[in-house]
Amino acid sequence: MTTRKAIVMEGIDNVATVVEPVDALGEIVVEAAGGKIVVHICDNIPFGHKFAIRDIPGGSLIIKYGEPIGVARIDIKAGEHVHVHNLESKRGRGDQ
Amino acid sequence: MxxxxxxxxxxxxxxxxxxxxxxxxxxxxxxxxxxxxxxxxxxxxxxxxxxxxxxxxxxxxxxxxxxxxxxxxxxxxxxxxxxxxxxxxxxxxxxxxxxxxxxxxxxxxxxxxxxxxxxxxxxxxxxxxxxxxxxSMERTPCDVAELILGTECGGSDACSGISANPALGVACDLLIDTGGSVILAETTELIGAEHLIAARAVSEQVAARCYEVIRKCEDSAKAMGVDMRGGQPTPGNIEGGLSSIEEKSLGCIYKAGTKPLQDVIDYAMPVTKKGLVWMDTPGQDIEQLTGMVAGGCHIVVFTTGRGTCCGSPIAPAIKVATNTAIFEKMKDNMDMNAGTIITGHESIAQVGKRIFAEVVQVASGKLVKAETLGFNDFAIKRIGPSM
Structure with missing residues (x-):
């Protein structure tokens, strides 16, 4: 049995999914690509939501499951909540 | 078996x-x-x-x-x-x-x-x-290889791709190993993951069909002139942590296991091949359910993170919760809990084996909750206007 608070699905991912609600200003250790990364959490992250595990420059790909799930709309700092407010979907966009 | x-x-x-x-x-x-x-x-x-x-x-x-x-x-x-x-x-x-x-x-x-x-x-x-x-008709022993299992995820959350869907993928692999058939569907919810399933196609023709049905689905969404996120992912999906259709799809695809993709068939067409088959259905749960059952699916395993109660009038739908909180909260409707993967109490393989065992039991007559509660959801996909 583990007590992990956040899961990184694949080594090249730049986000982690929290498996319990996480409060801002805490610190989380996530396992990614065989190593451990300490992330300072900047936002409250609800259950099932994501945070950046490293800085993601605006315009670059957001990776989960080892695959792109969208593009950063703005610069996203490690520890920030990643969701519809700063992640731009690239598929099914009839508005663009 | x-x-x-x-x-x-x-x-x-x-x-x-x-x-x-x-x-x-x-x-x-x-x-x-x-x-x-x-x-x-x-x-x-x-x-x-x-x-x-x-x-x-x-x-x-x-x-x-x-x-x-x-x-x-x-x-x-x-x-x-x-x-x-x-x-x-x-x-x-x-x-x-x-x-x-x-x-x-x-x-x-x-x-x-x-x-x-x-x-x-x-x-x-x-x-x-x-x-x-x-x-007055009696049940007799039949081969598990004769079963057609429909897979579905509805009311998905961020746990779907981590717990219940990968576990369902294990169960699908087990069924295919015994000679049975599995339906993957909900084309909308494969947008962004089509390259992964196409890579498993048994022929170039089947791989080309994967990209074709995705392109048609995405084009019809684009033709509405809006961001798909107005309807997919749904507001509940987004509240559950899913940020884009790509993220939803990449979690969704796990439920199809790891076996080769044998065929891509149209909505409600009969499943004639053994192994994994993709039926081109909408992502709307009941239209998908109805299409798979019309294709001959005997039984459905339905994963859900937000919680759903639905059921076909003629095919049992086993509900698998992706997280323990929704399993406890909607116990009247949830048949199984895969949230144990999130908490670390069980492995994906263990839950997958439990799902497969449940499929065999339900096929033999055990009633699922949607049956005992009388669900008879039914919706047919429309492709033209009423005149």
Whole structure:
């Protein structure tokens, strides 16, 4: 049995999914690509939501499951909540 | 490996022995419901179709209705028509009889019977007789390899791709290893993951079909001129942490396991291949469910993170919660909990094996919660306007 608070699905991912609600200003250790990364959490992250595990420059790909799930709309700092407010979907966009 | 089921004369096997009342047209819904309410042991469907439909759209409605009558989980059928509709009840009843010659089929036309009350009486009388016949049939050992399992995820959350879907993928692999068939569907929810499934296609043609159905689906979303995120992911998905259709799809695809993709088939078309088959359905849960059952799917495993209660009138849908909180909160509707993967109490493989064992038990007669609570959800995909 583990007590992990956040899961990184694949080594090249730049986000982690929290498996319990996480409060801002805490610190989380996530396992990614065989190593451990300490992330300072900047936002409250609800259950099932994501945070950046490293800085993601605006315009670059957001990776989960080892695959792109969208593009950063703005610069996203490690520890920030990643969701519809700063992640731009690239598929099914009839508005663009 | 064996389960106990109902062997049909056409060589197929059923896991249920339903008597179903099918209206050919929206105008016959009330009578179909009235018949079923009078006769314990029957089920029924209601829908909005059957009149003023044209071409492929009319053909699709007919195919789905007929397929629910010919389905191996069905012992007998009462088809109800109004009498003046485009999709004639006579034709539906006739096609079911032609396909399944030993299946009891009763035709009731409301205008011919002299109104709704007389039509309900005529239908109920025939349905009662069918229930008597169905109840005297015994289950016999059948090969698990004869099962067609439909996979579905609805009310997804961020746990879907971490717990229940990968576990369902393990169960699908186990079923395919024994010789069975598995349906992957909900094309919308594969946008962004199509390259992963296409890479598993058995031929270049099947791989090309993967990209083709995705392109058509995405083009139809784009034709609406809006960001797909107005409807996919749904507001509940987004609240659950899913940020884009790509993220939803990449979690969704895990439920298809790891086996080669044998075929891509159209909505509600019969599954004829063993192994993994992709049916091109919408992501809307009930349209998908109805299409898979029309394709011959005996049983559905339905993963959910936000919680859903739905069920087909003729095929059991096992609900697997992706997280322990929703399993506890909606215990009346959840059959299994895969949230133990999130908490670290069980591995993906362990839950996958539990799901497979449950599929075999339910195929042998164990009722799922959607059955005991009387769910009979039914919705047919539309591809054309009403005239």
């Amino acid at each position: 064996k389960f106990i089921g109902y062997r049909r004369s056409g060589g197929t096997v059923g896991i249920r022995n339903h008597v179903i009342i099918i209206p050919s047209v929206v105008c016959a819904n009330r009578v179909a419901r009235g018949i079923s309410q009078l006769v314990t042991g029957t089920t029924w469907v209601e829908h909005q179709h059957g009149c003023t439909q044209l071409g492929a759209d009319a053909a699709l409605t007919r195919r789905v209705l007929v397929a629910h009558g010919t389905h191996p989980n069905v012992y007998g059928v009462v088809v109800v028509g109004l009498g003046c509709e485009t999709l004639r009840a006579q034709d539906i009843a006739e096609e079911i009889k032609e396909t399944c010659q030993d299946k009891p089929v009763k035709l009731v036309i409301i205008q011919d019977e002299g109104g709704s009350l007389k039509a309900i009486a005529a239908g109920a009388s025939a349905a009662r007789e069918m229930v008597g016949g169905a109840s």
